[in-house]
Amino acid sequence: MKIATWNVNSIKVRAEQVKKWLLRAEPDVLCLQELKTTADQFPFGLFEEIGYTAAISAQKTYNGVAILARGQIGDVEEGLSHLPEKHPLNEQKRLLCGTVNGVRVISAYMPNGEATGSEKYPYKLEFFREFRNLLDRRRSPAEKLVVCGDFNVATEDIDLYNPSERAGEILCSGPERAALENIKNFGLADCFRIHNKEAGRYTWWDYQGGMFWKGLGMRLDLILATKPLAESCVACDADLSPRKWPRPSDHTVVWADFKLS
């Protein structure tokens, strides 16, 4: 079972690219982030034509996440469902959960935080804490669970190009890394790092300054899996080709292949 994740930075702009990648890579599941549009503008038909159904959680202008899958998506849940719908952490559409082929899939777009001194920073840390609470209350490390998405944290110094310059800053500060660690301590493994140990492997590159062509980016997009799934992960990689296409997203696709028993 092949599962992938892609922050598309506007589904309206990137719809044809998503279709192209689906036809090329033939994943069973593709999680999307940053749809940046409402449900009525989402191109369901484009994906249905090629055999993918979609579940989405979307809002105007910002955020928005989706799960595309071959076949049915069951038991769909939106947001931090252990908190009230009106809770400030549920105002931004950042989480979608669904079951595909017996695997519980979460598409996640974690907050950016802007800067460590910003009021968005504590919001980010709180979102991470409540995501762990959601897992504790609603999920089990013994089930087949995969959390795919843009975590907006560079896990270690090898996951960004300029760690000494950016030490302690947004995306790599100690509290953000601890918050990500806390989520992983639920019982989630970083599938990419099972198969790739080297530094300099990224999933996001700034549009400015030709950073992609210079090989200067960050690894912010992760596929985290519980043990029953992670032990069946036979491959995981970032596909850099969509980042080379005309008018690309600033993120590229990460995929993982699981040999389910």
Added chain:
DNA sequence: ATGGCGTACACCGTACGA
């Protein structure tokens, strides 16, 4: 050798991203 930010929404700029 070069050079390079994009998207949404409304306004002709601003918010936001990472």
